Structure formats: C-alpha cells, structure tokens
Amino acid sequence: MEKTLEELLSNMDYTIHPEAILHSDQGMHYTHPVFQNKVKKAGFKQSMSRKGNCWDNAPMESFFGHMKDELEYEDCQTIQELRQRVNEYILEYNTERYQWGLKKMTPDEYRSHLLTA
Known part of the structure; x- marks a missing residue:
C-alpha cells in the first residue's frame, strides 16, 4: 500500500x-x-x-462504478486534462443527474431539500 x-x-x-x-x-x-x-x-x-x-462505502463504490463506465478519459494527454474531465463529470453528476434514491432529485437538489427540512 x-x-x-x-x-x-x-x-x-x-x-x-x-x-x-x-x-x-x-x-x-x-x-x-x-x-x-x-x-x-x-x-x-x-x-x-x-x-x-461493507455498506459504509457503497455510495462511493456506486458513484465510481458509474464514473468508470461513463467518463471518456482514454484520450487524455495530461493529468490536467484528466482532472478537468473528472471535475466536469462530477459537476454534471451533482447538478443534472436525477436519482431514484434521492426522491428523483439531483444530489445538489436533495442536499438543499435536506438543509431546508
């Protein structure tokens, strides 16, 4: 390690x-x-x-599983380019991706929902 x-x-x-x-x-x-x-x-x-x-890490494992399947990174030439794509993916995931487990809200919407409840 x-x-x-x-x-x-x-x-x-x-x-x-x-x-x-x-x-x-x-x-x-x-x-x-x-x-x-x-x-x-x-x-x-x-x-x-x-x-x-084993359930403690389940949300992160799920997220990384989706990211590995969906993120186009094979043609990245630099670590900076890879970082940019990862950041863009995370932004899209949090702001545009509706999720059944979050009452059909995006993660950002769900967080706001919890903070105002």
Missing part, C-alpha cells in the same frame, strides 16, 4: 487538496501506524469503513 500511496502522490505532483479523503476498509495495511502516518503526512484525512460493514 505504501508503494501505491507514493505513486498516487507522485502522479498528483505531491499536491493534495486540503479536503482530500482516503477511504478504505480496516485491513491491517490501512491500520498500520506507519501507513497511517504517511497518509497524514501526505495531507489526506483517513476514513475507514466500520469493521465488518
């Missing part, structure tokens, strides 16, 4: 958004103090599913 973390950091030019979250299960490599210190030092907030609860 340390090699994967280092590769991620390298690919991101060691620039991590201050609100970036690294989510995982509670496998021993994610809970090991050496790995946790590297994650913290890199600037990530570490998040883990509850022990024995």
